[in-house]
Amino acid sequence: MSDDVEQVEAPGSADEEAGFNPNTIFNLGKAVVMVVDDNAFSLKLTTQTLLGFGIQVRHRCASADEAMKLLQQATVDLLIVDAEMPGIDGYELVKWLRHAEIENSWVPIMMVSGHTRESKVADARDCGANFILARPLVPSVFLERILWVARDPRRMLKAGGYNGPDRRFQEMGPPDGVDERRADVLRARAAAEAAQTDQPLAAGSAS
Amino acid sequence: MSAVMWVMKKSRLSQLIDESGGTTALNALREAERQLAPLRDAAMEALEAGLVELEDMTASAPPAGLEGFWLDEVYRAGGGLLDVAGPFGLDDMCSATYSLCELVDRQKRAERCDPTTVRIHVSSIRLLARPDQPKEARQAVLDGLSRLVERAARSPG
Numbered sequence A: 001m002s003d004d005v006e007q008v009e010a011p012g013s014a015d016e017e018a019g020f021n022p023n024t025i026f027n028l029g030k031a032v033v034m035v036v037d038d039n040a041f042s043l044k045l046t047t048q049t050l051l052g053f054g055i056q057v058r059h060r061c062a063s064a065d066e067a068m069k070l071l072q073q074a075t076v077d078l079l080i081v082d083a084e085m086p087g088i089d090g091y092e093l094v095k096w097l098r099h100a101e102i103e104n105s106w107v108p109i110m111m112v113s114g115h116t117r118e119s120k121v122a123d124a125r126d127c128g129a130n131f132i133l134a135r136p137l138v139p140s141v142f143l144e145r146i147l148w149v150a151r152d153p154r155r156m157l158k159a160g161g162y163n164g165p166d167r168r169f170q171e172m173g174p175p176d177g178v179d180e181r182r183a184d185v186l187r188a189r190a191a192a193e194a195a196q197t198d199q200p201l202a203a204g205s206a207s
Numbered sequence B: 001m002s003a004v005m006w007v008m009k010k011s012r013l014s015q016l017i018d019e020s021g022g023t024t025a026l027n028a029l030r031e032a033e034r035q036l037a038p039l040r041d042a043a044m045e046a047l048e049a050g051l052v053e054l055e056d057m058t059a060s061a062p063p064a065g066l067e068g069f070w071l072d073e074v075y076r077a078g079g080g081l082l083d084v085a086g087p088f089g090l091d092d093m094c095s096a097t098y099s100l101c102e103l104v105d106r107q108k109r110a111e112r113c114d115p116t117t118v119r120i121h122v123s124s125i126r127l128l129a130r131p132d133q134p135k136e137a138r139q140a141v142l143d144g145l146s147r148l149v150e151r152a153a154r155s156p157g
Helices: A040-052 A064-071 A090-099 A118-126 A139-150 A182-197 B012-016 B025-058 B067-088 B091-109 B115-128 B135-154
Strands: A005-008 A033-036 A057-061 A078-082 A109-113 A131-134 A156-159 A162-165 B004-007
Touching: A033 A040, A033 A064, A040 A057, A040 A139, A040 B025, A040 B067, A057 A064, A064 A078, A064 A090, A078 A090, A078 A139, A090 A109, A090 A118, A090 A162, A109 A139, A118 B091, A131 A139, A139 B012, A139 B025, B025 B067, B025 B115, B067 B091, B091 B115, B091 B135, B115 B135
Parallel strands: A033 A057, A033 A078, A078 A109, A109 A131
Antiparallel strands: A005 B004, A156 A162, A156 B004
């Protein structure tokens, strides 16, 4: 076990909040970013969008193979990976990195996916990326996710073959501007129904 | 229950983001638009080329025995459109392309190939690539595609 890993039994809690508003100030001018995309034009669009955000893309890779070599040589701060690529796809690349036990293994990772085949849903869930962003890659959503991933309060973990961020969001509450969670809606509805019928509400009945 | 090993490593990104200087999210978005504007014409050309490829590919039914390969190629071409359409407000076209990918994925999983429904999708993408269609008409097209995909999901393999 490496020095930066500790074994504990209890899960951690998330006490920071993700999200952004238009006045949020951020500075990622010094971030070393790698973008991996087999589509040259898509890579260009991503690079230019990031440039607008004040982020210089230091490494551009057209394949997972190329990225794997570079990731073993240079330290990066953020990895943005296209999910669908010929040969080794984005999911395999991310899973490899999370298990590679190299300097970059725990780098924040955003996957970008146009359409996810049903056969790839489990790979998407289990590869260890911090977020999966659906195309079309709209700049406002892209920036929001970058700010999320930079301030992602979830700790990284290894559990049962999964290496990546803690996938449990239940203690975080909804991000800014997002409606309350379904469980809360159900709980509120159950409370309203119980009030109407004067029935006591059982604890946890809507969870 | 498997043991959990927590990785006590804070990302450098989380430290960099709060360094002094930088910009606001609003300014960043405006600057991103400025950076992307010169690419718009090239993106439209790439979309047109991708759409023509898709139309050529689906103009006739696939040869017997090559249906799976054909569906994979259509999926790849559709994914290529989604790759470049993103930042330029072609939401309806993207929705139709996403629907095509979903349809093709479902047909591939069910080991059946229905070129007619694929062609309807490709024609709809072409239609929605034109900016002069009224909103109601665009929505009607998308609703129709959605029904096609749902019907494909219910059809026996």
